[in-house]
Amino acid sequence: MIALTTPTSASGVEPQTPWMTPRAKQIQTLGTLAFAGVLAGMVVVLTGVAGVDGWAVTFFGLSLVLAVIRTLRVGAKERKDSLMKVIITAAAVTAFAPWLSIFGSVLLKGYSGLRPNYLTQDMSLTVPDDFLEYGGAIHAIVGSFLMVIIATVVTLPLGILSGIYLTEVRGRLTFLVRFVVQSMSGVPSIVAGLFVYTTLVFATNTYSAFAGAMALAVLMLPTVARTAEEVLKLVPEDLRSAGYALGARQWRTAFMVVIPTVRSGLTTAAILGVARVVGETAPLLLTSLSNSTLKFNPLDGPIGSLPTYVFGYLQIGTEYAVARAWTGSLVLLIIVFILFTLARRLGGKDKR
């Protein structure tokens, strides 16, 4: 698609790009922006407008005015175009601002608590407001790990089956399955927790990592199923035909040809599923509760997890408890980040 818009000539002559902004104009734009920025800064310093947000709004207003001034000579259409450019860019910046702020504040506020003991000790012998040199979150990390592993073991096969159904079997229910998977991805996480509570926890009368994992599985399944479908769709039809041509039955073709082709893609599906649920808090509040002691048995009563850890210590509200919560979210964000990078790496592999 994109290749169509940038013609490259074989003769070595650079194609003309009249639709692109010439360098001189780019410099002019940058100059105007810098001017508006400094002016907005002066407004913030000299008047009652305060803060980063005050500066941003002033900057935006000034950019609009400058856009009008710059296009005074060229006419209404051009003016509208440059005004909209300012507005759309501002919208994009505003959309990205909260995430930058989140990454920044998690890093800044979580960094101080990230010490070796945070990753080796649990909180069974430490009070929440103790100095950050004591206690840690290993119990929460292990708990999250346990639950995520169990959830993955349950959902990955189901997700792959669902993907195979949509791409290999292609039965009459294709539309229904696709629709249900999509709708299921919108089930609120608390509802998933409530569901597991009314069934599993109610029946066994214990909160456990296993119950938590089941709630996470409900949330994970749609992500895994959808990614698996996307990935399996990338398998060229020729490979299937080749499988059949060699005399393989459909199931052999599916398991010996199609799935091995996209093995890393299916790993991506699992990873994206994990990234989707590793930070889920609400379902765990209803199924695995929380705990401050390190344990490994998924069936043995309430267990800690990173999200409930962050949630709990934030609620306590004292200085060091909140610092622990920030560090917890930093760890959570790092985990999500690593999973995400892994998924990208692996995802790119199959497409070659």
Place this chain on the structure above:
Amino acid sequence: MTTTETPTPREMTVIYNREDKIFRGVVTGGALTSLFVLGAIGLFLFLRGAEIFRDNGIKFITGTNWTVGSGDGIISDDFSIGAMLVGTVVVSLIALVIAFPLAVGGALYLEFYAPRALRKPLVTMLDLAASIPSLIFGLWGIQVFTSFGERWAILINNWLGFIPIFDVQVENFGRSPFIAGCVLGSLIIPITTSVAREVYSRTPRDLVDTCYALGGTKWGAIRSVVIPYGKSGVIGGAMLGLGRALGETVAVYLLLNLVFRYNFRILESEGGNVASLIATKFGEATDYELKALVAAGFVLFLLTLVVNMTATTIVQRSTPRA
């Protein structure tokens, strides 16, 4: 260009033997788990909450009381989620009103305005932002964003206070639906933006180029081709975002005080939503109250399911799959 014709593939017929039939059966079964789970969620929540629906009838979703009985009959149990439903809708609508224009602007920027070198990192960041847990949004909202939000709320109240929804009775601007709505808005921007971007990127390139060829400006092309072309897909994306906002628990839990009263004054510090009600009351709920919470969960489930199914239908119709 070579002119050899590619032969058209022969029509193939398939006869499945027993092995294949078993295979197809198992796969179909696996694929139907999601349907089964979805049905089970609805069924179990309904069954456990049935007693509440029978006792309270329609009052359960219109009333504003959440009174735990004293057990000896002097004060009787009275549970209803009307106020919470209103709170859910109010907060989600604020989120949508904030997120929608920003998401559309962000998507247009990424597709049409972003410098080539910036586009890829920004898209990666967009995907990454979509996977930030809502808990972290809540943490950020309460510890970082609230100071900004309060300042904006005071400004809005000063200048627009004569409009009823911006009026306040108590001059306390923290923990208001407005602030929660802003945070939820930033929570749903990633999903809405990525759907919108996806839709916009499918605009037929030659139509856009035609606009330029006719002497149109970039904005002219966007307004006359890109936006009309992507309209339904973008609306679907916004509804997916709305679905997420409706069911959000921890962020709202951390940002709003649970008050059982219809509240349309968005700057007042009271509110709550169904999901945060469940999370708040779950810990020390009595047996009967627990059933009421499950019933509330069922209502929330239906609400989000309807919104999501509508969204899914719209998105699927507007982006034909290969």
